[in-house]
Amino acid sequence: MQITVTVNGTTYTSDVEPRRLLVDYIRNDLGLTGTHIGCDTTSCGACTLIMDGKPVKSCTILAVQADGSEIRTVEGLKRDGQLHPIQKAFKEHHGLQCGFCTPGMMMVGSALIEQNPRPSEEEVRWAISGNICRCTGYQNIVAAIQAAGRELAERG
Amino acid sequence: MYPPRFEYSAPRSLEEALDLLAEVGDEGRVLAGGQSLLPMMKLRLAAPAHLVDINRLPGLGSITDTNGEISIGALVRHADVATDPTVAAHAPLLAAAAPWIADPLVRNRGTLCGSVAHCDPEGDWNSLMLAVGATVVATSREGTRTIPIADFVVDFFTNALRPGEMVTEVRVPKAGPRTGGAYLKLERKIGDYATVGVATHLRLDESGRIAQAGIALTSVAPKNLKVTEAEELLVGNEPSDELFAEAAEVAARTCQPTSDVRGPAEYKRAVVRTYTERGLRRALAEARGEA
Numbered sequence: 001m002q003i004t005v006t007v008n009g010t011t012y013t014s015d016v017e018p019r020r021l022l023v024d025y026i027r028n029d030l031g032l033t034g035t036h037i038g039c040d041t042t043s044c045g046a047c048t049l050i051m052d053g054k055p056v057k058s059c060t061i062l063a064v065q066a067d068g069s070e071i072r073t074v075e076g077l078k079r080d081g082q083l084h085p086i087q088k089a090f091k092e093h094h095g096l097q098c099g100f101c102t103p104g105m106m107m108v109g110s111a112l113i114e115q116n117p118r119p120s121e122e123e124v125r126w127a128i129s130g131n132i133c134r135c136t137g138y139q140n141i142v143a144a145i146q147a148a149g150r151e152l153a154e155r156g
Numbered sequence: 157m158y159p160p161r162f163e164y165s166a167p168r169s170l171e172e173a174l175d176l177l178a179e180v181g182d183e184g185r186v187l188a189g190g191q192s193l194l195p196m197m198k199l200r201l202a203a204p205a206h207l208v209d210i211n212r213l214p215g216l217g218s219i220t221d222t223n224g225e226i227s228i229g230a231l232v233r234h235a236d237v238a239t240d241p242t243v244a245a246h247a248p249l250l251a252a253a254a255p256w257i258a259d260p261l262v263r264n265r266g267t268l269c270g271s272v273a274h275c276d277p278e279g280d281w282n283s284l285m286l287a288v289g290a291t292v293v294a295t296s297r298e299g300t301r302t303i304p305i306a307d308f309v310v311d312f313f314t315n316a317l318r319p320g321e322m323v324t325e326v327r328v329p330k331a332g333p334r335t336g337g338a339y340l341k342l343e344r345k346i347g348d349y350a351t352v353g354v355a356t357h358l359r360l361d362e363s364g365r366i367a368q369a370g371i372a373l374t375s376v377a378p379k380n381l382k383v384t385e386a387e388e389l390l391v392g393n394e395p396s397d398e399l400f401a402e403a404a405e406v407a408a409r410t411c412q413p414t415s416d417v418r419g420p421a422e423y424k425r426a427v428v429r430t431y432t433e434r435g436l437r438r439a440l441a442e443a444r445g446e447a
Binding site for chain 2: 001017018019021040041042043045048054055056057060061062064065067108126127129130131
């Protein structure tokens with residue numbers, strides 16, 4: 001089946017089998033391997049990307065369902081060679097250790113601070129509650145998302 | 157993990173979708189949010205030959221206030237239920253329960269109607285629907301029929317839909333005055349299924365007696381369990397801690413929990429007792445305007 005999807009501003013037209021998962025389409029067909037596959041059962045959030053403005057788990061969406069939609073992955077965070085505030089904040093606040101959950105955490109975090117640049121700690125924890133990290137204990141992830149929000153708000 | 161092969165259609169109109177469903181019959185499944193169906197297909201617990209994706213159908217994504225009821229369309233996501241002002245005003249129990257469904261990312265995609273149709277006894281929505289007395293609207297090429305939720309939830313993953321039918325909306329009575337409810341869910345972590353869930357709903361008459369009562373349980377029977385005996389015990393009576401304790405005892409006696417990774421059966425039964433009592437007290441406080 002033919003689908004047309006815009007990923008990080010580039011439009012792709014591809015022929016996919018209906019059972020192709022969106023995450024595999026993104027990783028294998030488009031070569032955007034920043035989006036990870038963790039549990040493959042809608043539990044861990046490593047495969048989180050932004051589809052039509054909302055963070056979703058791409059292991060539980062078919063590529064054919066994304067036909068006509070606009071997607072942003074972790075590769076799309078950087079602008080004009082500059083890291084997105086969320087990327088800088090994860091680096092500065094040590095928001096990652098092994099890095100496996102990081103793309104998903106940053107996608108959820110960026111979606112949150114675009115809606116609400118000054119989230120409380122509870123709001124951040126609530127927003128990332130569908131994403132699992134096995135290294136950091138979440139503390140620094142929360143701090144990074146809040147710091148990124150502050151930077152975004154100050155930039156106006 | 158890949159689902160088994162299937163045919164896929166993405167109709168653009170309800171008529172087209174209903175024609176397809178009529179054609180594929182029992183072999184077909186409606187795909188809405190897909191947050192339960194796709195994982196089941198990946199685990200090979202379900203293998204429909206044909207998926208009819210309804211995400212591109214117009215008009216199914218709205219929540220409307222009609223004739224004393226709130227209508228929730230087949231493409232309304234859990235996240236929409238949590239934030240919709242009509243739901244907040246007229247079905248506050250649903251608005252309060254929505255953030256307890258799965259996790260934020262699943263809630264952006266999964267639908268209330270899909271969850272109702274799925275009839276997973278560990279799903280939360282059907283307990284709420286049983287407690288408030290919702291109605292399911294099923295549509296096929298032959299027309300539309302309304303099914304009371306208690307008749308719709310037939311058994312373990314089994315609903316009352318006929319081949320060729322799909323759920324197009326779920327209708328919930330507006331809460332009205334002197335009404336209150338609670339959904340208490342015990343879960344090991346966010347995103348896990350309920351270890352136990354208890355939905356309670358009360359409406360008082362002008363004298364303060366219980367005019368209507370709804371109690372339904374999640375994850376403790378082969379289907380979401382409406383505790384009719386406890387509801388009947390409450391109706392017509394003056395609310396009291398003793399009465400609520402008695403109703404909770406009935407709920408604990410009626411449920412059929414099994415021991416699993418989430419805990420032993422007797423533990424779950426004890427949680428049903430405690431949560432039913434607690435939920436009724438919260439429902440009462442809300443109905444009296446004290447919450």
